[in-house]
Amino acid sequence: MDAFTQKRMMESRTWWHRHYQTPDVVTRKRMMESRTWCQRLMTSCQKVDEDEFLRILDDSYELRRLANTLSSDTDSFVDIIRDKVGLNRVMRILGISDDINTILLCPIMIRFHEIMTHEHGKDLASRVLDVCNIHDKNLFCQITYHHHESQTTNERTWCQRLMTSREKVDEDEFLRILDSSSASSYHELRRLANTVSSDTDSFVDIIRDKVGLNRVMRILGISDDINTILLYPIILRFHEIMTHEHGKDLASRVLDVCNIHDKNMFCRITYHLIFYIAHNENGCSIIKKAITTADDLFKSDFLDLIAQHANLLSTHDLGISLFQHVVDLDFTKKTTEEDTRLHELMAEFDKILPITSDTAELHKLALKLTSDSDLFLELVKTKRGSLMAQIIIGKSKEIDTVFWEAIKQNYTNVATSFYGHHIFRRAINVVEETRKLKLVAQILRLDGYNALYLTKEPHIGNLVVEYTINRHDSVVTELVASGLQGHYIELSFLKHGSNIVAMLLGEDEELPLLLIVTEIVECDEDTLVRLANDEYGNGVLAKTLQVAKKLRDDLFGDLVGKLRPFLDTLRGSRGENIAQAINVLEERGKSRLFEITKRLNGYNALYLAKEPNLGLQDAIDLHEPDFTKLIACGLRGHFIELSFLKHGSNIVEKPLGEDEYLPLLLIIMEIDIKCDEDRLVRLAKDEYGNGVLKKTLQVAKNVSDDLFGYLVGKLRPLLDTLRGSRGENIAAIINELQ
Known part of the structure; x- marks a missing residue:
């Protein structure tokens, strides 16, 4: 084979791979998960996958989605063709319709030489030539000609x-x-x-x-x-x-x-x-x-693709102009016809959107849309509505403010919507362009405050949290870590949850490590063994050991001490790698008894805090930051409960008095997550709780303006209720500190 022929056979693969690399980490993960599903569906001999494949064959929309995913990655397509089951299923799909044939012909054409020189190539070629229309057959023959004939x-x-x-x-x-x-x-x-x-x-x-x-x-x-x-x-x-x-x-x-x-x-x-x-x-x-030339089937494919991966396009003006082109199509407008109220409002947007010089009328419509939460949520959950909202955001400061307030009020619904979460991403992009970094942080903090709910939502919510962590903002990472406190082991047993936990550990931040190690040390023997042997939990435990050894030798030693009694149980199972990791990593084993005693106080802080004479206050008075953080982690989830007790409230105020960020963050997150209005009022009026709340406000003002502002926002609607009671001093403090 001459050099020219070899070059021609390789160039298709080279060019395809050079340009088929998605730049967005979260989007790439979604694409990879979709391709993994496709690979399994096409090659698995399991009855559940075979039944799913047969079901999809009878569903034209799902079949088209499968064909699109199948042809989107030529490496995966080649692997499927080389598999006997995969070849059989591809050949069953071929011939169902001309447009499905065209979709599958793309990867065959791109990787023609590799596919046709494989032992399965002959069968696939015969199927293509048997079932395709004359035009696709001619294209196939033309490709064959080019791979056979070489001009001088x-x-x-x-x-x-x-x-x-x-x-x-x-x-x-x-x-x-x-x-x-x-x-x-x-x-x-x-x-x-x-x-x-x-x-x-x-x-x-x-x-x-x-x-x-x-x-x-x-x-x-x-x-x-x-x-x-x-x-x-x-x-x-x-x-x-x-x-x-x-x-x-x-x-x-x-x-x-x-x-x-x-x-x-x-x-x-x-x-x-x-x-x-x-x-x-x-x-x-x-x-x-x-898109304009394509038939309705292809228009539908384009609309799905653009709406699902809008974040790849919304970062530049050309992408927004593409959104505008798509929403202007009659095909797209028809997609909201079943919802009369939404369809009529979007028609009003259609009339004025091309007029970009005057945004006053657009602002009025934005107010009309966002004043009705149900209508706003209907819009962001549709393809047309999501794209429309992303076009509107960025038109003016006033319009952005209107949309931002609507997003805040409906945050979890927007963030977990298949199409709506792109609006959240678009809002961040626009704010970053205007260099309003405080507003960016405010938007991202919503992820921290809602981290647990979003992480447990397996489809979109967890992707939003991953996006937030991938921004590598230490303050926001700590908010997310605090939002998951008390649930790390629970999440480690879940596929998506374990990914979030591993990502937090991968940020090399001390707070996630402290919270995770505290939960592991506190968990019972059965849970720990199940975690080590679990498909997802095993990876979290291994990652925790690695990061602990890297960041904190003392925490690594505590983990080893907790795990050592179970090493024999883990050998011969999935958990064997944990035993091996402990043997490979250097054992410290030289901690002074006093240091070990201090950490035991931290891990048992909740028990000690409920007993007034066990000396936990004296331990806090050592004023050692690492130890104060460990105690704060040990009390996580129980700060409010302790604040109603005399000795408990003293313990809560002690870490706050250290002016450390972590205790303050954990307390405010607990107020946000566990305190409804009634409980917060009771806390402010309580003999001991009032002091804790007062101290929290004072320390927040000294340590973090963001946390202080959030706490004030939580308390402000209750100030009238507090006047004339013990809680009146809270209103006075807020007025004094602001």
Whole structure:
């Protein structure tokens, strides 16, 4: 095999992989989970997966979703074809409809050589040629031709000169070949088209040349088979060609003159590479043209893809212009027809959205929308509504304020909505562009305060928390960690929950480690062994050991001490790696007895705090920050309860008096999560609780303006209720400190 042929066989895979890399961590994770599901469904011999596959075969929408996912990753597609069960299921899907065939033909074309030289390639080729329409068969045959035939260097040089030369002799020769009135000249035209498309490097150079582009466009449209020949190199080098200044003209020509089947193939490739050409002005124009040209099935695919991954597009003006194009389509407008009230309101937005210079009317409509929580939630949960909201956000400061207040009031519903959570991401992007960093922190703190609810929501909520952690903001990370206090072991048994716990540990922050180690040390023997042997919990425990050894030798020693009695039980099971990790990591074992005693006080802080004569106050008076944090973790979830007790309230006030951020954060998070209005009023009026609340306000003002502002916001609606009672001093303190 010559070097040129080898290059041509590799270039399709090289170019595809170079441009099919998503930049967003959370989105990449979602895509990978979808592909993992697809891989299992297509290759598993388990009856549950086989039954699911058969169910999908009878559901046209689900089948199209499966085909799109199947063709979105060519590596995965090749693996599926090489698997006997996978091949059988792909062949069962082929032939169901022409559009499904077109979807599956894309990865076959991109990885043609690898697939067709495998032992299963013969069966797959036979199936394609048996069930596909004449146009897809012709494209398949054209690909086969290109992988078999190799033009000589002289032929390629002749072709390059003929297509780009401004010399009259070459122009006359081109016109002669273009005249297809006779069979012989048409044969020459096919020969020219085959040579032009045989070397994609040369084809790209021809397209970049103004004369070359003009001549390629003159050849396109002469016949369907010529169009099919020229479509092949366009698809292989799609990204490079379509982001060039000439790409827009070439795409328009293809979509104007090609038959419906070749147009569908062009739209299919545009669909696969939408996120990578959308950031380019020419590429974005081509996407709009493809969507407009596509039939309703393809329009539906485009709408689903853009709405589901809107965060990849909403960070730049071209992406927002694409949203505007999509929501202006009659097809998109029809998607909300069943909800009359929402449909009528969105029609009002449609009338004024193109008028971007005057936002006063848009502001009125935004107020009308957000004043009704039910209507607002209906909007953000639809594809059309979510895209519309992302277009509107950023139009003016007043509009952004209106939407931000609506998001705050309906935060958990917006954040866990399949389409609505993109509005939250868009709001952050807009605020960051205006450099209002305090508002960004305020938005992200909502994730911290709602961390437990979001983490337990397996579809979207946990992705929102992952996005927040991935921003690597230590304050917000601590808020999330505090929001999950008391639930780390519970979450470690869940797939999505264990991911969140591992991510918090991966931030190398001390607070998540302290909270997790405290829970592990406090848990019973049976729970600890189950955790070590659990599919997800095992990973959390291993990660905790690694991070503890890296950050805090004392906490690592405590973990080893807790686990050592069970090492023999863990050997020979999934938990064996925990025993091995403990043996590999260096054992400290040299702590002074006094240090061990102090930490035992921390882990048993709750028990000691409820007993007035066990000396926990003396231990706090040592004024050692690490120990104070450990005691605060030991009391987590019980600060309010202790605040109603004489000796308990003294214990709560002691860590606060250390002016440490962690005790303050844990107390305020507990007030937020566990205190309804009635309980907060009782706390403010209580003989001992009043002092704790007063101390908390004073320390918050000294340590963190953000936490102070949040606590004041929680108390402000209750100030009238507190006046004339013991709680009146709380109102006075708030007025004094602000």
